Amino acid sequence: xxxxxxxxxxxxxxxxxxxxxxxxxxxxxxxxxxxxxxxxxxxxxxxxxxxxxxxxxxxxxxxxxxxxxxxxxxxxxxxxxxxxxxxxxxxxxxxxxxxxxxxxxxxxxxxxxxxxxxxxxxxxxxxxxxxxxxxxxxxxxxxxxxxxxxxxxxxxxxxxxxxxxxxxxxxxxxxxxxxxxxxxxxxxxxxxxxxxxxxxxxxxxxxxxxxxxxxxxxx
Amino acid sequence: xxxxxxxxxxxxxxxxxxxxxxxxxxxxxxxxxxxxxxxxxxxxxxxxxxxxxxxxxxxxxxxxxxxxxxxxxxxxxxxxxxxxxxxxxxxxxxxxxxxxxxxxxxxxxxxxxxxxxxxxxxxxxxxxxxxxxxxxxxxxxxxxxxxxxxxxxxxxxxxxxxxxxxxxxxxxxxxxxxxxxxxxxxxxxxxxxxxxxxxxxxxxxxxxxxxxxxxxxxx
DNA sequence: GTTTAAATTTAGACAAATCTAAAAAATATT
DNA sequence: AATATTTTTTAGATTTGTCTAAATTTAAAC
Ligand SMILES: [Mn+2]
Ligand SMILES: [Mn+2]
Ligand SMILES: [Mn+2]
Ligand SMILES: [Mn+2]
Numbered sequence: 001x002x003x004x005x006x007x008x009x010x011x012x013x014x015x016x017x018x019x020x021x022x023x024x025x026x027x028x029x030x031x032x033x034x035x036x037x038x039x040x041x042x043x044x045x046x047x048x049x050x051x052x053x054x055x056x057x058x059x060x061x062x063x064x065x066x067x068x069x070x071x072x073x074x075x076x077x078x079x080x081x082x083x084x085x086x087x088x089x090x091x092x093x094x095x096x097x098x099x100x101x102x103x104x105x106x107x108x109x110x111x112x113x114x115x116x117x118x119x120x121x122x123x124x125x126x127x128x129x130x131x132x133x134x135x136x137x138x139x140x141x142x143x144x145x146x147x148x149x150x151x152x153x154x155x156x157x158x159x160x161x162x163x164x165x166x167x168x169x170x171x172x173x174x175x176x177x178x179x180x181x182x183x184x185x186x187x188x189x190x191x192x193x194x195x196x197x198x199x200x201x202x203x204x205x206x207x208x209x210x211x212x213x214x215x216x217x218x219x
Numbered sequence: 220x221x222x223x224x225x226x227x228x229x230x231x232x233x234x235x236x237x238x239x240x241x242x243x244x245x246x247x248x249x250x251x252x253x254x255x256x257x258x259x260x261x262x263x264x265x266x267x268x269x270x271x272x273x274x275x276x277x278x279x280x281x282x283x284x285x286x287x288x289x290x291x292x293x294x295x296x297x298x299x300x301x302x303x304x305x306x307x308x309x310x311x312x313x314x315x316x317x318x319x320x321x322x323x324x325x326x327x328x329x330x331x332x333x334x335x336x337x338x339x340x341x342x343x344x345x346x347x348x349x350x351x352x353x354x355x356x357x358x359x360x361x362x363x364x365x366x367x368x369x370x371x372x373x374x375x376x377x378x379x380x381x382x383x384x385x386x387x388x389x390x391x392x393x394x395x396x397x398x399x400x401x402x403x404x405x406x407x408x409x410x411x412x413x414x415x416x417x418x419x420x421x422x423x424x425x426x427x428x429x430x431x432x433x434x435x436x437x438x
Numbered sequence: 439g440t441t442t443a444a445a446t447t448t449a450g451a452c453a454a455a456t457c458t459a460a461a462a463a464a465t466a467t468t
Numbered sequence: 469a470a471t472a473t474t475t476t477t478t479a480g481a482t483t484t485g486t487c488t489a490a491a492t493t494t495a496a497a498c
Contacts, residue, residue: 089333114308
């Protein structure tokens with residue numbers, strides 16, 4: 001039930017990789033973890049012995065149910081801590097990842113559930129990624145790009161697909177971040193720019209390039 | 220500048236031990252860390268090589284300035300996290316130590332300084348132990364036992380010297396904890412019991428046995 | 439002052455996690 | 469199908485932190 005920080009990093013990364021391609025390869029995992037293929041093979045044997053993944057030599061591998069369950073708990077911790085750092089400690093979303101990379105290994109389940117409650121059960125982290133609940137369930141709300149949103153519908157920002165500091169600067173200036181409630185008031189077909197009402201009062205304008213990087217969901 | 224979790228635990232424990240007796244012994248440290256004397260000797264060599272302590276074979280050891288500075292930063296983290304857990308996440312002071320034992324090893328200095336600010340720069344942890352500031356300085360306020368406090372002087376609870384769950388239960392019932400402001404309104408010489416005014420309104424009575432375990436400082 | 443006991447250190451071993459270099463297996467290319 | 473290339477695994481070494489058992493030093497008792 002408790003794994004080393006290193007094992008947890010492996011579990012988490014395998015989980016992410018296998019959500020894209022069904023079977024994960026040694027080299028892909030080594031690259032993702034900034035380690036060497038030989039180290040990955042070593043760890044795979046240990047994880048297999050602990051019955052956390054399915055693995056046959058030379059044939060790739062993937063987490064079994066037990067492994068997935070463990071991975072989701074680590075992802076939950078990572079994202080809740082990120083939310084805490086941004087929401088309560090005023091960090092920028094571009095500076096929290098490394099700290100969360102350490103905090104996610106704090107073992108107490110009770111601690112993380114209390115933190116969840118303290119933060120008022122956020123549904124997405126500062127990067128818009130979903131935070132699983134204490135049972136490991138991801139709430140899925142369909143996201144759509146802001147440019148697809150009908151006029152006058154109130155939506156909430158759930159993710160930004162391009163997380164550069166240039167984008168961050170622009171969004172901070174315009175007061176847009178994850179969780180912001182907004183409404184598309186006007187679309188200009190000339191350049192596909194949008195006029196938005198933010199938090200029920202502020203009116204701002206954003207370009208097509210920005211609008212296609214902002215994902216939202218129903219309020 | 221960055222040490223392993225294990226080294227940090229050693230530094231912290233040596234710091235605590237040498238504040239009581241000038242020179243620390245191998246066995247004392249082994250006992251405090253729940254490890255073996257041989258392991259301590261091994262680690263001492265490494266800490267000496269890293270110039271964190273003064274050590275001569277068979278003659279005991281103690282931290283040098285560098286070692287003390289490092290130890291204080293870890294103690295700062297430990298106590299700030301404890302404060303966070305009690306104040307924000309509603310844990311009891313009797314359940315936070317183990318979690319803080321892990322959290323104290325989160326490396327970011329910026330994180331801990333932001334946490335300090337978020338918590339409004341607390342001066343003592345939930346057990347009444349002083350929290351050093353970001354430069355490692357302990358604010359020293361002279362503490363005295365509640366039974367020594369003159370009548371009608373407003374003081375603040377700074378520590379409880381007996382931290383049993385029986386004591387915790389009693390104090391929680393009477394609404395007393397670290398930071399509580401109170402005033403001694405009456406002393407009964409018959410049994411040395413005290414009548415206190417808490418937070419400027421509540422009047423309660425406590426026994427001699429309780430009063431001698433409560434340390435306070437000037438408001 | 440010897441002898442005995444306690445404290446400390448060393449020697450040697452082990453587990454976890456990593457690496458480099460070499461071998462083996464699976465793919466791709468001609 | 470034979471050869472070349474890429475991917476993966478193994479072999480062997482290293483680092484960190486730990487342990488037990490034995491040796492050494494210091495301190496205590498007689
Ligand atoms: Mn991590
Ligand atoms: Mn994130
Ligand atoms: Mn610790
Ligand atoms: Mn404490």
